[in-house]
Amino acid sequence: MDRTLSEEAYSKHLNEARKLLYDYLPLTDEQWEVFKQGFKIRKYHKGDFILNEGETERFLSIVLAGCTRHYVMVKGEEKSFDFSFQHEFNCSYSSFIQQEPSRFFIQALEDCVLASIHHDFLQQLYQHYPESNKFGRTAVEQYYIWREQREISLMTDSAQERYLRLMQKYPIYLEQVPLKYLASYLNIKPESLSRIRKKLFEER
Amino acid sequence: MDRTLSEEAYSKHLNEARKLLYDYLPLTDEQWEVFKQGFKIRKYHKGDFILNEGETERFLSIVLAGCTRHYVMVKGEEKSFDFSFQHEFNCSYSSFIQQEPSRFFIQALEDCVLASIHHDFLQQLYQHYPESNKFGRTAVEQYYIWREQREISLMTDSAQERYLRLMQKYPIYLEQVPLKYLASYLNIKPESLSRIRKKLFEER
DNA sequence: GTGGGAAATTGACCTATGTTAAGAAGATAA
DNA sequence: TTATCTTCTTAACATAGGTCAATTTCCCAC
Incomplete structure (x- = not known):
């Protein structure tokens, strides 16, 4: 984690976070002064682990730049469960x-x-x-x-439908996520995703 | 819906609700006097619809007796998504x-x-x-x-594993839910559930 | 209790996705 | 740029679960 940020850059990041939070939590300047104490700007390189299995999630974060992948390891296999893109929340919620x-x-x-808020800070905030x-x-x-939407989709749509729907509603997945992770997120194997993509390509 | 409850029965139900809520919301007697205004005791017969698709969910309820099934209708087929048993919450959350x-x-x-709290009442409560x-x-x-747990299970477990795990952790499902709904909840057809059950029976 | 309809089971067959293995295409580092 | 490693694709075959159809079992209303 790189903490060598200039004061200025740090402050810029914080303000961005404030803006993104506004829908959830419109704070006065005064309130923000309190709130921003609880924030921490964290930087990671591609491939870095932001959280490991077995660690307790201490932060509720907003993605200011980049994107993350959430996955479980089951029977020796990675299962992609979620992604967080720019301006979205990032957190292992249950753990948090x-x-x-x-x-x-x-x-x-x-x-x-x-931009990450520490759990304990948030609890204090809730109290005060x-x-x-x-x-x-x-x-x-x-x-x-x-x-809930995702669960319904897993229950009711075929793999091809899940793929099409995701591409149509959230093309960012195709742009930013390697196909092998996307396959896993759609709950199929990369080979199956290839087949589906080929079929769709040939049909048009 | 049967509203022909005696004052006494009504009040008994409300007190039960208060007890069940206590973990979430420990209220003083004084607070409870306010809170209980927002409650409504609702009774249904087996098979009655508590909420229909397309209706907006106005109530967050606690099941004092009985149990309910939540399902979506997709491509002419019912998909059981959840059940609420005694002492659990019952609500179409997203809608609510x-x-x-x-x-x-x-x-x-x-x-x-x-025992149901009306949405608007809850909103006022939040405000005040x-x-x-x-x-x-x-x-x-x-x-x-x-x-989240259920989604992981849908992604990573075979139908048989889902069945076994549910039976082991929550045998109430087998006791109270007809197999055709249970199959749907496990995301398989009744015929497949039968096969699984037969296999498990023969193996022991 | 009994007769009719729904629920559950069973078996034969089908299909979508998994598995394995190989090669092609892309990325990354020296 | 080349060498190497990873990702992606393709094909042949395997399998879990779906589909359809025929019973059997279980309810519940009468």
């Missing part, structure tokens, strides 16, 4: 919520800059400023909806 | 959170008694008593964790 060891690895798919619970509530709510 | 039409049907698997956001936050957090 329960402050228990994470089942997930989180890895930088590209060089990354994260009860209205900040709204922030935590809304963040989980949004993430919950995302997961 | 967003106050948009639900993709889910919720149906009473048995005769049911629900910011600390009550914690209640909403914790409830979604718990449900989030549940969904």
Whole structure:
């Protein structure tokens, strides 16, 4: 992790984070002065592990630059569970919520800059400023909806449908995620994804 | 819906709800007097629809008695997504959170008694008593964790493993849920569940 | 209790995706 | 630039689970 940021760069990152948070948590300048104490800017290189399985997630982060991959290791195989792209949250939520060891690895798919709030800071915030619970509530709510949609898709769509739907609604996945991870995210093998892509290509 | 409850029975139900909520929201007697205004006791018969697809979920409920099934209708087929058993929450969460039409049907698997808080009441509560956001936050957090586990299971376990794990951890499913719904919940056809059960039976 | 309809089981066959293995295409480092 | 390693593709074959159809078993209403 590179902490050799100039004061100026650091402050710029923080302001960006504030803007991105605004929907969840519109803070006055005064409130922000408190809030920003809890933030930490963290930088990672492509391939770095932001969180390892078994570690407890201490941070709820916003991706200021780059993107990350979340995966579980099951029976010797990596299963991609989620990605966080620029301006999205990045967190091993279950671990963060329960402050228990994470089942997930989180890895930088590209060089990354994260603005991260520490769990304990957030808890203090919840206590001292009860209205900040709204922030935590809304963040989980949004993430919950995302997961529900994905679960329905896993249950009801064929692999090809999942692929098409993802490409159509979120082309960023195809742009930023290597196919082998994408296959895993779609819950199929790379060979199957290749077959699907070939078929779709030939059909048009 | 049967609203012909005696004052006494009604009040008994409400107290039960208060007890069940305690983990999420320990209220003083005084606070409870406010809170309980927002509750409604609702009764359903087996087979009744508690929520229809396309309706907006107005209630976050606690199941005081009975159990419910949540399902989506996709390509003419019912896909069981979740069940709520006694003392658990029952809600079409995404719909409730967003106050948009639900993709889910919720149906009473048995005769049911629900203690339900109205969405608008909860919102007022959030506003007037910011600390009550914690209640909403914790409830979604718990449900989030549940969904995450299930998603991982759908991605990584074979149908047989899903069946075994569910039976072992939550035998209540086998006790209270007809096999055709259970199959759907495990994301397989009833015929496949039969085969799995037969195989397991023969192996022992 | 009994008769009809729904739920569960069984078997034969089918299909989407997994598996294995090989080669082609891309990336990365020296 | 070349050499090497990883990712992606293709093909042949294997398998878990789906489909269809025929019983059997279980409910529940009468």
